[in-house]
Amino acid sequence: MSPHHQWKNMADPDTITCKSGHLLLQKNDGTPTCVMPSTYLILIDRGFGNYDSSIMSKRPEMMNQLMQNMVSNEKLMHHWHEMMQKNPIIMMNTMNDWISQMKVNPEFMKNILGPMASDPQLREKMIQAMKKHSHMENSLKMHSAWMDSVHHPMMKSGMHSSSCSWCPSYKMDSSSPSTGFSNSDRIMDVMHELWVNSGISYEIHQLMIQNPSHMSKMSEQMMNPILDSIMDDEDLRRQMIELLLEHPEFMNSIRHSETNTDH
Incomplete structure (x- = not known):
């Protein structure tokens, strides 16, 4: 009926x-x-x-x-990310929740780091962020496998190399951040109504972190707070290093950038 x-x-x-x-x-x-x-x-x-x-x-x-x-709508999520960044409390609570989940399920960190490590421009920003983070810098210097790899000949290139089990090909969105709807005010009303509902906001954030495609679209907007939250935690910092060691493109970038440094 x-x-x-x-x-x-x-x-x-x-x-x-x-x-x-x-x-x-x-x-x-x-x-x-x-x-x-x-x-x-x-x-x-x-x-x-x-x-x-x-x-x-x-x-x-x-x-x-x-x-x-x-x-799955990149235009709407761009606006959602902006709302998160403008609300320190929501941002802090979201990062804390994601950190807790990454400690339980390493797949979440793969979803977050994969897009950053796979895109050349984001990868360079990621490397610079790691160098500026004192705890991460010290952890890298004390990690023997990392230091050996930095001075090792270049690894086989290609995101689908058998040496990397978590390097799918990500496409970064470079289009306009507009919502893509004819009357964005109506859609923004829906977004804001969901935003103020803490239960729904929490569920949407759960869907975000479980979706590698979505994480690839939010990487550029929220890279710094995400990386800082990971690198501030000793266990996740170690987990991040181990994952990056498996990523040929990232490690080759490190080798190039480190040739003229103390490393």
Whole structure:
């Protein structure tokens, strides 16, 4: 039964359902409709319907699909990252949470460091950040495998080298940071409503760190606070060094940059 017929025949609107994979959207005239996640935000942007937190809060599966769709939208996430950077408390809480997760699941650190180490420009910024971090610099000097590798002949190039198990090819987004919607105000209203909901913000941040493709898009915006948080922690600092030792492109860059230094 279509959502419109359900709405006509049922006294309780909370009982309206959509087929799997679709989101329930309330149109401007108050009637419900079911749409694909990729269409949901477009229709809101065009003024066809409105985001209703009460609808989504009672339908966790739909809320999760909406968040997944938003995290995969690089324009929206660019704005989300900017909001994070402008809010020191949110930024600190997010970094602390990510640090805790990286200690439990090393895959999260791979998702974060992979895009940085794989992009030539970000890689150079990453190297400079490591040199400026006194604890990291000392850890590198005391790490025998790192020092041996720095003076070793260049490793085989190529992101898919068998010597690196976590070096997928990442494409950095260099397009305009606009949201890509015709009426960004409506979409920003949705973003801000989700932002002020601490529970939803937390879940979106969980999706971010689990998505390597998303992390590749946020690396440039948030590289410094992410790297500082990792390098400030002794255990994660050691884990970071071990991961970078497996990355041929990164280590070759270090060898080039270190040839005229005390290393």
